[in-house]
Amino acid sequence: MDYLLEKYKNESELEKMATREAFGVAIVSVANENDDVVVLNADLPGSLKLNDFMEVFPERYLQIGVAEQNMASIAIGLSHYGKIPFITSFAAFSPGLNIAQIRIGSIKNQNFKVVSSHYGFHVGPDGASAQMESDIAMMKAIPNMVIVNPADYNQTKTMTHLISRAKGPIYMKLTREKFPVFLKEDAHTEIGKVQKLLSGDKLTVIATGSMVYETLQAVLEVDKDGGKVELLNLHTIKPLDKEGILESVRKTGKLLIVEEHNIWGGAGESISRIVAENHPVFTKIVGIYDTFGESGSHRKLWEKYEIDRVAIASQIREII
Template sequence: MAKASRLAFGETLAELGEKDEKIVVLDADLSKSTMSILFAKKFPDRFFECGIAESNMVGIAAGLALAGKKPFACSFACFLTGRYETIRMSVAYSNAPVRIVGTHAGIGIGEDGNSQMGLEDLALMRALPGMIVLQPCDELETKQAVTFMAEHNGYSYIRLTRQKLPDINSPDYRFQVGKGVVLADGKDLTIMATGSTVAEALEAGKVLQEKGIRARVVNIHTIKPIDKDLVARCAKETGRIFTVEDHNIMGGMGSAVAEAVCETHPVPVRRWGLLDKFGESGDPEELYAKYELDAAGIARQAAAFVQEK
C-alpha cells in the first residue's frame, strides 16, 4: 500500500479527535489539501477556518494552546515558514504547545512548481529553540508521529508529503521521537534519508549492492533532536555518511547530521538534496529523476561519494 503522509495525518487526526476533546484544528483555506478537512467534517465546532491569513492562524493557535487546547495549525510548509516571526514569538518563545503541520514538502509536489514547495522549512523550524521537527516516511510512521504530537505537551513541527509514500515499516513498528531507524545494514557507507527519500534510499541500497557497495540505510524521522548516538555509531562503523532529502541542503536534515558527525566522530559527509536551488514545475517522478532524488540518482551519487578518496 502507498499513501500520502498528508492523508495519513488527516485520518489520524480525525481518529484522535474522538478520544481527546482538547484537540482543535486550524487551517488557512487549504483543508482539502492538508487533509485537515477530515477532522473539520467530523468536528466542525473544533475546527477554525482562518482564511488565507496564516500569521493570524498561527497566533490564534498560540492563544488556544495557552488556554489549554491542543491545536494543530495546518498549511503548506512554504506558507507557514513565511510567518516565521509569529511562530518564533507567539508559539516558540511564548512556549505555546502548537502542533504545526506543514504539507506539500519539496519538489515531490510536482506541477505547481516552486512557489508551493516547502524547501527551507526544516532549516527554519530547526533554528527555533525547543522546536521538535519530524518527517515521517510512511503511513504507519505518520500515524504514530501525529499521535506523539497530540500527546506531547510542547510545540512541534511535522513535514508531510503531497505524493504517496510506500509502506516501509512493519506493522509492529514503534515510532520513538529522536531515534533514527536502521532499515538495512552495511559497512561501506551510511545513507541517511527522511520522509519521501527513505523509500528511494532503500532502493538505492539494492542498486549499490549489485555494484558491491554495502550501504547501511537509516530513516531519520526526527530532524530535531537529531539522533546523535546513532549518527556517531554510523560514522564510526561505516566511515562515510551520505544524506538525502527533498529540501535545500542548507540547514536541513543533512546539516543536522553533519553537525552531529563533526561533534562526535568526524568522517566525510555528503549532503544531497536541492543544491541551494529553488524547485520547478514538472511531473514528480521526472523531477525526482532530474534532481537525482530517485533510487538511481541516489545510487549514482552515493557510489561516486564512496569512490572519492
C-alpha cells in the first residue's frame, strides 16, 4: 500500500499543518454526518480549533469552563443518554486531570472520545507542567481504552471520522505544532493496523504521531539508497497490531521504536512486550528518558532531550 505523497522527501515543499487543525475541520463534517455528535471543551476552544464547529453547531457545543473532571463525567452521562461526546483539551489537563472519570466511563465501554492536543513537548515555552509525557501510560492501562495518534493532518481528518464511528472510549492525540503533511489524503487507515511507509530488511523502525515524519527524515538520511530500514507508522497505540509488527521484525531481526513520550509507560514498552513474548529481537526505544521538560521551543526540546532526527539517525546508524 502506498501511503506517502509523491514529494514526501522534500520537506520544504510539503505543506505544514498541525493535526489539531485537521480535527477542527473534520469534526464539523463528522457532526454533519451524525446528529448525535456533541463537543465539550474546557475553556480552550481556540487551541482545539473548534471555531468552525462552534459557529455551525452552537447547540451541540458545550463550554464546560476550567473543569475537566466535570467535562469527562458530563460526557459519560451524555453517552449513556445516547449522544457521542468528544471531550477536548490539552493532554496535560485531559486525561491529566480527569483520568478517574475517564476510567469510570470505560468500565462499561461507554461511547465517548477524548481528544487532546499539546502532547509531549508541544506546548514548549509554557514549560513542564503544561507539557505531557505521561498520557499514554495513563490511558493504555485502562481496560477497553483505544488510543490513536495520527501522524499528520490528512490522517487526522480520516481518524476523526473513524473514531466517531467506532463504539467505546477512544483517546486521540493531536499536535500543537505544524508538521509536514506527507500522507495521501485518501490513504487507507484502519484503527489497529500499522502502515508500512518504507520497506527494508535490516531494521524495523516504528514511530508514532509527531515522531513519524521526524523519523522518516532520519531514515532517509541514513538509508540513502533505501531497502535497509522498514518504517512503520503506528497511528494506533492500543490495540497494537501484533501481526503487522511481528511480520516486520521476523524479517529484519532488529527493532527501534520512536515516540514523544516517557519511555516508562509509552508505546515502546507495549511493543517490546509483544516482541519479547513472540519473537525476541534486539530492541531500542527513542523517547523521553524519564524526565520532565522545561521551557523552550519544541524543536530545541526535541534536540536537548534527544528525540529529534539527529538523535534518531544516530541510533539507526548504530543499530545497522
